[in-house]
Ligand code: SF4
């Protein structure tokens with residue numbers, strides 16, 4: 001396993017972190033999955049107040065595990081933003097109790113997704129105060145935040161300079177948040193990427209066409225390499241459901257270097273393929289079409305359409321599209337069939353796309369079953 005400095009926290013984290021939200025079927029499965037991860041060199045375990053029994057199981061595991069000392073493991077938990085400072089203080093103590101710890105290495109605010117969340121943190125009597133007190137009292141080692149928010153909210157949250165690390169979405173197939181990566185790196189924040197294998201494209205079960213396009217690499221391997229060849233990024237979360245799920249990525253644990261010429265060539269080929277197949281229908285993800293009076297999430301819907309058409313990533317598209325109108329601020333915006341053909345967005349699109357038509361097409365391709373977040 002390779003390790004990287006987690007920005008200004010100065011923690012030395014394994015390049016793969018283990019999220020503990022998918023191995024909760026039983027305490028023994030949980031313990032086996034964590035034991036395997038730690039034996040493979042993972043030293044950063046991630047949980048959240050909102051992940052069901054995850055904190056509780058992790059507390060039991062930490063008490064009984066003898067693989068490494070407490071000081072060699074780094075625990076991150078996440079607590080939702082709230083306008084109630086007292087409640088946040090209570091949550092910190094409850095998490096410590098569930099985790100059976102006297103300090104938590106890293107606490108992240110779970111989902112600064114909206115301007116209102118940011119206001120709850122930075123406002124007078126906001127929920128940052130008990131977190132800061134936790135730092136001063138030694139209950140918390142470092143503070144950060146996770147986000148599924150828009151780029152402008154993320155940039156503003158980074159600019160508060162209240163946080164030492166960030167946990168966000170950024171993948172080969174979703175590069176919208178690159179300016180947030182750049183700003184966080186400039187501020188020497190630790191950069192922790194949310195589950196690239198899942199949120200980054202459902203790449204544990206890739207479509208045959210994408211596999212062919214990526215060969216001799218796997219789509220999962222390439223997406224991890226895209227991230228780990230970027231020295232600004234500290235660690236990637238993997239949410240293994242059982243010990244067997246480590247197998248496809250074992251060979252990546254030592255790969256910490258720049259892209260090889262073969263890997264770069266593959267990314268160029270993927271890009272060329274996308275451009276050729278989509279041709280004049282390609283959404284370039286500039287976001288200039290927003291806002292839509294019907295609150296349609298045009299760029300995200302057309303990103304999913306890009307991927308479904310070019311790489312046959314229909315399952316991924318349906319998974320993400322199904323969350324629109326079902327996951328609140330975690331995945332905001334309306335679906336494509338809400339388009340009223342008002343034409344507002346059309347003059348703003350530099351690609352001159354027929355947005356209403358493409359939204360209808362995307363809705364037909366992607367409107368499968370409705371999805372909620374794992375913990376809702
Ligand atoms: S044409 Fe459709 S997508 Fe464009 S702004 Fe109007 S309602 Fe929104």
Ligand code: SF4
Pocket residue numbers: 282283284285286287288289290298299302348349350351352353355
């Ligand atoms: S303005 Fe056009 S190219 Fe840009 S994100 Fe919107 S639809 Fe895509």
